[in-house]
Amino acid sequence: MIYEERRTLAHAKSTDEYLEYCRSEYWPKLRAEGGQTLCLLSGLIGDPENQFLQITGFEDAAGWEAAQGRVGPAPQGVVESESVRLLRPIASRPKPLVPDEDRRPVYGCRRFFIDPADLSDFVDSSENGIWPRIESQGACILGLWTTVAATQPMEILLLTGYHSPTHWEETRVTSTQQTNVDQTLRQQESPLRNRRADIAQKTWVRLMRAHWG
Numbered sequence: 001m002i003y004e005e006r007r008t009l010a011h012a013k014s015t016d017e018y019l020e021y022c023r024s025e026y027w028p029k030l031r032a033e034g035g036q037t038l039c040l041l042s043g044l045i046g047d048p049e050n051q052f053l054q055i056t057g058f059e060d061a062a063g064w065e066a067a068q069g070r071v072g073p074a075p076q077g078v079v080e081s082e083s084v085r086l087l088r089p090i091a092s093r094p095k096p097l098v099p100d101e102d103r104r105p106v107y108g109c110r111r112f113f114i115d116p117a118d119l120s121d122f123v124d125s126s127e128n129g130i131w132p133r134i135e136s137q138g139a140c141i142l143g144l145w146t147t148v149a150a151t152q153p154m155e156i157l158l159l160t161g162y163h164s165p166t167h168w169e170e171t172r173v174t175s176t177q178q179t180n181v182d183q184t185l186r187q188q189e190s191p192l193r194n195r196r197a198d199i200a201q202k203t204w205v206r207l208m209r210a211h212w213g
Contacts, residue, residue, distance in 0.1 A: 001057050001096075002064055003038070003087040003145060005157065008052040014078045015042070015050045021074055022054075023213055033067035034059055038094055039142060039210060041107050045165065046206030053109060053208060055143070055159070057094070061086070087145035087157065091123050094143030102140045103212060104161025108168055110205040113153040118199045119146070122156065125199070129192025133185040134171045138163060153201055165207055 010018040019040075027037050038055040058064040064086065073079070095102070114122055123144070131141050142159040162168040170177040173193065178186065 041208035091144040125196035
C-alpha cells in the first residue's frame with residue numbers, strides 16, 4: 001500500500017461545505033478509483049479548525065497516479081490551499097481497513113525527525129514499548145508512516161486515537177493515571193521509551209478532531 005497525505009486549508013467560512021463535499025462527492029469518487037480514506041481530521045489544538053489532514057490508501061503508486069486525473073479538485077471557493085505528498089507505512093499499523101471499534105473522536109498527530117539509520121529501533125520502541133501501554137488505557141494507534149522520498153533527517157508521522165483531550169492527557173507517562181496501568185507494561189515500556197526519545201531529533205504533536213463518513 002501507498003498512502004496520500006493531503007493537507008487542506010478550507011476558507012474560514014467554508015468548513016461545513018468542505019466536509020459535505022468530502023462525504024457526498026470526494027470520498028465516493030476515491031472509492032470508485034480504489035482509494036480507501038483512512039481518516040479526515042481537522043484542527044482542534046495547534047491548528048485552526050479549517051485546517052484538514054486526510055490520509056488515503058492506494059494499492060500502489062500507479063493506482064494513486066491514475067486517480068489524480070479522475071477525482072478532480074475541490075469546488076472553487078471552498079479551498080484556500082492544498083498540499084499533497086506520498087507516505088509509506090513502516091509498522092504493523094495502519095490496518096487495511098479501520099474497524100468501528102478502533103475509531104476515536106480525537107487524534108494526536110505527532111511528527112518526528114530521526115536519522116534513517118535509526119528507523120528499525122524507532123519502530124521497535126514504538127510497537128513493543130509505548131503502544132502496548134497506551135492502548136491498555138484505551139488509545140488506538142491508527143498508523144505510522146514516513147515519506148516515500150528519502151530525506152535526511154527522516155520525517156515520521158504517527159496518528160493515535162483518543163476519546164477526548166483529557167484522555168490524551170491521562171495517557172502521558174507523567175500522568176497520575178499511570179499508577180493504574182499494568183506494571184509489566186510500564187517496565188517493558190520504560191527502556192524503549194527512553195531509546196525512542198534519544199532517537200528523535202525533534203518532535204511535536206497537535207490534537208485533531210476526526211470526521212467519519
